Amino acid sequence: MSTKDPAVLARRLARAEERVSILETMLEDRAREVYLASQRLQATTESLTELFKAVPGAILVFGSDGLLEAVNGETLRLVGHSESELIGEPYGRLFSGPQPSIDTLRELAAMGQVFRGEHQLRRAGGDRIPVLLSITLLDGASVSLVCVAIDLTERKKLEAELLHASKLESIGRLASGIAHEINTPIQFVGDSVHFAREAFAAIARVVVQSMALTRLQQDGASSAALLTALDDAGQIQAEADLPFLLEELPGALDRALDGLHRVAEIVKATKAFAHPPGGELRPANLNKAIETTLTIAHGEYERVADIQLDLGDLPLVACHVGELNQVFLNLLINAVHAIEDQHQGSRGTITIVSRVDRDQALVAIGDNGGGIPERVQQRIFDPFFTTKEVGRGSGQGLAIARSVVVERHKGTLTFETAAGRGSTFFVRIPLRPPTRTSTSGLRAVR
Ligand SMILES: Nc1ncnc2c1ncn2[C@@H]1O[C@H](COP(=O)(O)OP(=O)(O)OP(=O)(O)O)[C@@H](O)[C@H]1O
Ligand SMILES: [Mg+2]
Structure with missing residues (x-):
């Protein structure tokens, strides 16, 4: 019902103004909230942009x-x-x-x-x-x-340095064995050369005496003088034991040459083993790498185990061969330790097999030690995991081996083990340079 009563109209107006003022206040509040939200959004966008720019990746x-x-x-x-x-x-x-x-x-x-x-x-x-x-x-x-x-440039560099350092450390650890390896052939080279020198002196005395005899004859010496000289020659020949010398001398010279060859091999293997890290993958003969490793580690296993080598025909494999030498050495030393612990003095057997396995080169290093206890199988590749006392192991061997095989060569490093029967580690390296990363794994045989 409409009214023209000014008092009623004034009241209505007042109420309407009141509502408008409330709406105004609400609007202002909303506007302030929107403003603050947009400020916050801008700040967030800016900090996200800053973050985007500053992320170290x-x-x-x-x-x-x-x-x-x-x-x-x-x-x-x-x-x-x-x-x-x-x-x-x-x-x-x-x-x-x-x-x-x-x-x-x-x-x-x-x-x-x-x-x-x-x-x-x-x-x-x-x-x-x-x-x-x-x-x-x-x-x-x-x-x-x-x-x-x-x-990853820096990490790769550090990894390569760590690998090289651990290789030099291995050479340091093997040094007394290598010195012994060189010393043994040097000793028989020495003995043979000594024998050859004595033999030469004895033969030279016989030759000089027979030359003197010929000269006497040519100079027309008396028969008495000739007879005396002949007697002397006979005595010198008898003392020299010519048949013995003529039979033994070639063998002694061969032994000296063998010894020198062996020393040259050990020196070559040590140099090959310490081959500096890095560079491109290069074709290498893995059978030779195994032999190099056996040469420099001879002192480590000779008293502990016999080696059964079963090296198959392998094509050249694109690899960092110096690093694979280190892997073979680490596996070999682990095998030696496992046998030492299990056999307590009697000899064990380390079996090394190489084969082409589909599109991979396979090297298997097995021992008849005590096997790897189930509770530690999951951890043996962890850096610094060891069950050995200080000085005998630092837990880096398998971690390094895995990084070399899996990360550097895109291969696999797996093992089989059986309590009381031993363990075998399988290194598989792709025959063609790979493009994808594969993983290491484990399989236990019970
Ligand atoms: N062939 C094996 N037989 C039994 N146990 C093994 C064998 N190889 C490795 N292990 C176990 O795995 C652990 C880790 O081996 P890894 O080679 O990484 O280190 P380590 O031999 O203890 O020390 P490092 O190799 O640094 O001298 C060993 O301590 C051992 O317990
Ligand atoms: Mg080890």
Whole structure:
């Protein structure tokens, strides 16, 4: 009902003004909240941008067309290109190594996992740097890939240095054995050369006497003088024991040559073993590498075990052979220790087999020691895990062996073991240089 009563109208107006003022206040509050939220959003965006720039790993975001859309500062540093040069580049021009398919990434994402592997990032100028690459699929309105690459150059360098240091440490540990190895042939070289010198002196006396006899004859000496000289010659010949010397001398010279050859072999093996790290994979004869290792470790196993060698025909294998020598040595020394612990004085047997196993070269080193107890099987590849007393083991042998075989050569290192019967370690190296990482594993035989 409408009214013209001024008092009623004034009251209504007052109420309306009151509502407007409440709405105004609410609006102001909302506006302040929106303002503060946008401030916070801006601050978050800025700090996320700062974070994106400052992350110590390279971040590369590829759009649904597979082209690079965004990068951070670390990427620019690693790749050596400016942002404008990089944006729009396809994945394959930046990384070498296979790119997982979108389906694979989707499957991994469904399991809450991220694709991770070692790849190489191409730098300006053509160099490649090793990186640990993880790829995440952002499967929103447009599919995009977020790649995070961590520079592994320094880690690789340190690993190579550690490997070299441990190799030099092994040589240090083996030094007295190697010295003994050299000393034994040197001793029989010495004995043989000594015998040859005495024999030469005796033969020289016979030759000189027979030359004197010939001269007397040519000079027309009297028969009495000739007879006396003949007597002397006979006596000198008898003293020299010519038949004995003529029979023994060639053998002594052969033994001296053998000894020198053996010393040269040991020196060569020591040099080959200490081969500096790094560089490209090079074709090498793994059977020879096994023999090199046996030569320098001879002093370690000769009192403990017999070696049964069963080396098959192997093609040359692309590898870092100095590093594989170290792996074979570590496995051999572990076998020696296992036999020492189990046999308490009696000799054991170490079996070394090499074969082509499908597309891999296989080297198996087995012992008839006590086996690896089940409770430690999961841990033997852990760095610094050891069951040996200080001075006998530091727990690095298998960790290094695994890093060499699995990471450096993309091969596998596995073992079989049986309590009281022994253990066998299997090193498998791809015959063709590989592109994917495989894993190490274990299998126990009971
Ligand atoms: N052939 C084997 N038989 C029985 N146990 C073994 C054998 N090889 C390795 N192990 C076990 O695995 C552990 C780890 O071996 P690893 O070679 O890494 O270290 P280590 O031999 O103890 O020390 P290091 O090799 O650094 O001198 C050993 O301490 C031992 O318990
Ligand atoms: Mg060891």
